[in-house]
Amino acid sequence: MSENKTILNIRDLDISFKTNAGTVHAIRGVNLDLQKGETVAIVGESGSGKSVTMKAAMGLLDANATVNRGEILYTYTDEKGQETTVDLLKLPKKQLRQHYNGQRIAMVFQDPMTSLDPTMTIGKQIMEGMFLHKNMSKEAAKARALELLQLVGITDAEKRFKNYPHQLSGGMRQRVVIAIALSADPDILICDEPTTALDVTIQARILELIMDIQEKMKLSVIYITHDLGVVAKVADYVNVMYAGKIVEVGNVNEIFFEPKHPYTWGLLSAMPDLETEDDRLYSIPGSPPNLLHEPKGDAFAARNQFALAIDEKAEPPLFQVSPTHWAATWLLHPDAPKVEIPPELQARLERARKEAEKYL
Numbered sequence: 001m002s003e004n005k006t007i008l009n010i011r012d013l014d015i016s017f018k019t020n021a022g023t024v025h026a027i028r029g030v031n032l033d034l035q036k037g038e039t040v041a042i043v044g045e046s047g048s049g050k051s052v053t054m055k056a057a058m059g060l061l062d063a064n065a066t067v068n069r070g071e072i073l074y075t076y077t078d079e080k081g082q083e084t085t086v087d088l089l090k091l092p093k094k095q096l097r098q099h100y101n102g103q104r105i106a107m108v109f110q111d112p113m114t115s116l117d118p119t120m121t122i123g124k125q126i127m128e129g130m131f132l133h134k135n136m137s138k139e140a141a142k143a144r145a146l147e148l149l150q151l152v153g154i155t156d157a158e159k160r161f162k163n164y165p166h167q168l169s170g171g172m173r174q175r176v177v178i179a180i181a182l183s184a185d186p187d188i189l190i191c192d193e194p195t196t197a198l199d200v201t202i203q204a205r206i207l208e209l210i211m212d213i214q215e216k217m218k219l220s221v222i223y224i225t226h227d228l229g230v231v232a233k234v235a236d237y238v239n240v241m242y243a244g245k246i247v248e249v250g251n252v253n254e255i256f257f258e259p260k261h262p263y264t265w266g267l268l269s270a271m272p273d274l275e276t277e278d279d280r281l282y283s284i285p286g287s288p289p290n291l292l293h294e295p296k297g298d299a300f301a302a303r304n305q306f307a308l309a310i311d312e313k314a315e316p317p318l319f320q321v322s323p324t325h326w327a328a329t330w331l332l333h334p335d336a337p338k339v340e341i342p343p344e345l346q347a348r349l350e351r352a353r354k355e356a357e358k359y360l
Contacts, residue, residue, distance in 0.1 A: 013070035250325035
């Protein structure tokens, strides 16, 4: 759990992309906090801006991106033992690559084959970061690489050290990618859909592995995912993202058992549930807005069966529900009509709550 010390602080982040069709306003004022040792999930449909937000922190934005405003403040203890805060957006690319990427903030991508070099052995790829960031000798780096392979649950580490990526299964490749991410002892691990390409049993093992490593290495972890099942297993706090904005944020219990935003209701309703009466899977009607033409008012209004007249005209602010829970919906305005969670979802959340209580 967190130590109540903010390690990453994203404030008012606003990013657009120039395309042949025009300017896409992809990130529209994102705020996000990550505490030391905490797990934060960013959840939402494809195209909502989850990955772009974290790629900005890594300096991995495409050449056609423009950061219009905002700051990404990273706080860490430097080599002299002093607490230092830097705005990652203001650092030159070279400095970001040499001193922060991989060394302090590492990222695990969804497809291990795009992260691994097919022409290099697994061992060389794990050692690369240690040579670059830690100036380790070859012997020390090899010993640490074998240690990391064992840490991520790869048996016969000595043999695997000499293997090439194509000689490993998908689950093992993802473990190697995690070992590479951990090779320079980062403070923050960003996991971008780390289990999407894997089958369910391997997926569960990878999630358990990341949680186990987080505990051992006192890591702060950010998960980027559209899978609420993953979020329920791993997260302390959840940020629900829609059309380039965070529309609801709260601790995992608040988001799963007391959601306030109709979009969050839709995401939870779309999760498969064995005990539901309905034999059809629910899906949120309509499609996310095209951010080439920025929506006026609430971006979710066109898909929201509970939309109010004001949703067409004005964007809702984040209304505070509890000290840790906010949602950007006009339904929380004191003058708004009382709208309850749909009964089918309420019943499903009650079942989930009872199920969760069994395991606590």
